Amino acid sequence: MPMKHLRLSIIGFGTVGQGFAELLAARRASLRHDFKLEVTLVSVANARHGFIYQEAGLDIPMLLELAASRRPLTEHPGITHWTTSLEGLKATGGDVLAEATATNLRNAEPGMSHIRTALTQGMHVITANKGPAALAAQELFALAQQHGVQLRMESTVMAGTPVLSAIREGMAGAHISAIRGILNGTTNYILSAMVSGRDYSEVLAEAQAQGYAEADPTADVEGYDALAKVLILASLVFGQTLKPDEVYRQGITAITSEQVRKADKNDHWLLH
Incomplete structure (x- = not known):
C-alpha cells in the first residue's frame, strides 16, 4: 500500500x-x-x-x-x-x-x-x-x-468516546426518544467528594491540583460546559437547534456539603 x-x-x-x-x-x-x-x-x-x-x-x-x-x-x-x-x-x-x-x-x-x-x-x-x-x-x-x-x-461530548458517530451512523436506523447521563466529569468529581463532608472550595482546589479542573473552572462549575453538550446532543440526536437561553442551567457553586450528605442519606445523588 x-x-x-x-x-x-x-x-x-x-x-x-x-x-x-x-x-x-x-x-x-x-x-x-x-x-x-x-x-x-x-x-x-x-x-x-x-x-x-x-x-x-x-x-x-x-x-x-x-x-x-x-x-x-x-x-x-x-x-x-x-x-x-x-x-x-x-x-x-x-x-x-x-x-x-x-x-x-x-x-x-x-x-x-x-x-x-x-x-x-x-x-x-x-x-x-x-x-x-x-x-x-x-x-x-x-x-x-x-x-x-x-x-x-x-x-x-464525552471526550474521545465516539458517542456522536455511534448515534448518527451506527444507530442511524433507530429512533432515540431520550438521552440520560453525566455530562461533566469535573463537577461530579467535586460532588462525589463532598458526600464525605468536605467543602466545595477544598475539593475544587484538589481537583485543580490534580488537573481535573481548569485554573478558571467557571465553564464547568457554573454549568456552561454541560449546557454546550446539551445543545450539541439536541441538535445532532433530535434535530432541534436550541439557543443557550432556552436551556435551564444551574451550577454547583452554591451547593453545600450538608445538602450533598442529606441527598446521600436519602439514597439520592446530586449529579450534573
Missing part, C-alpha cells in the same frame, strides 16, 4: 492543540507503519502570535518548546507569517484542519469562521470546540456534505 500524505493545520495552540501536536509526534512512526499515513504539520496558529506556515513541515518539538517557554511561535525558522488565523488559512489551505480554539457560546467565533472557511476550501475538519457544534452543528455538517469533506466533533 502506498504511503498517503496529509497536510495538517492546527488553529488554537493551547492545552488541546499542544496535546494533539505532542501525540502526533509520538505516534508518527506508528501512523506510518500501521496506517501508511504521513502527517505533516504545515501550519499552526494562536491568538497571540498569528498564523505560521511552512510547506515542508513545522518542527513539532520546537513548537512545543516555544509554547512552553511563552516565546512567540514566529521564532520558528523558515516560516511564512500572517497576522490572523483566517488570513493564513485562506492563503495556505491544507488537507485537514484541527480547530482547537476556546469555546464561545455567544457567537462561536473565531472557531465558526475557521471551520466554515476550511470546509468551503475542501478541507476535512476535526474540532474539540463546543461553540460551533452547539450553535450550528447541522449547518456545518450540511456544508461539509456540500463540499464532499468530513466534519468530526466527537471530542465535544
Whole structure:
C-alpha cells in the first residue's frame, strides 16, 4: 500500500492543540507503519502570535518548546507569517484542519469562521470546540456534505468516546426518544467528594491540583460546559437547534456539603 500524505493545520495552540501536536509526534512512526499515513504539520496558529506556515513541515518539538517557554511561535525558522488565523488559512489551505480554539457560546467565533472557511476550501475538519457544534452543528455538517469533506466533533461530548458517530451512523436506523447521563466529569468529581463532608472550595482546589479542573473552572462549575453538550446532543440526536437561553442551567457553586450528605442519606445523588 502506498504511503498517503496529509497536510495538517492546527488553529488554537493551547492545552488541546499542544496535546494533539505532542501525540502526533509520538505516534508518527506508528501512523506510518500501521496506517501508511504521513502527517505533516504545515501550519499552526494562536491568538497571540498569528498564523505560521511552512510547506515542508513545522518542527513539532520546537513548537512545543516555544509554547512552553511563552516565546512567540514566529521564532520558528523558515516560516511564512500572517497576522490572523483566517488570513493564513485562506492563503495556505491544507488537507485537514484541527480547530482547537476556546469555546464561545455567544457567537462561536473565531472557531465558526475557521471551520466554515476550511470546509468551503475542501478541507476535512476535526474540532474539540463546543461553540460551533452547539450553535450550528447541522449547518456545518450540511456544508461539509456540500463540499464532499468530513466534519468530526466527537471530542465535544464525552471526550474521545465516539458517542456522536455511534448515534448518527451506527444507530442511524433507530429512533432515540431520550438521552440520560453525566455530562461533566469535573463537577461530579467535586460532588462525589463532598458526600464525605468536605467543602466545595477544598475539593475544587484538589481537583485543580490534580488537573481535573481548569485554573478558571467557571465553564464547568457554573454549568456552561454541560449546557454546550446539551445543545450539541439536541441538535445532532433530535434535530432541534436550541439557543443557550432556552436551556435551564444551574451550577454547583452554591451547593453545600450538608445538602450533598442529606441527598446521600436519602439514597439520592446530586449529579450534573
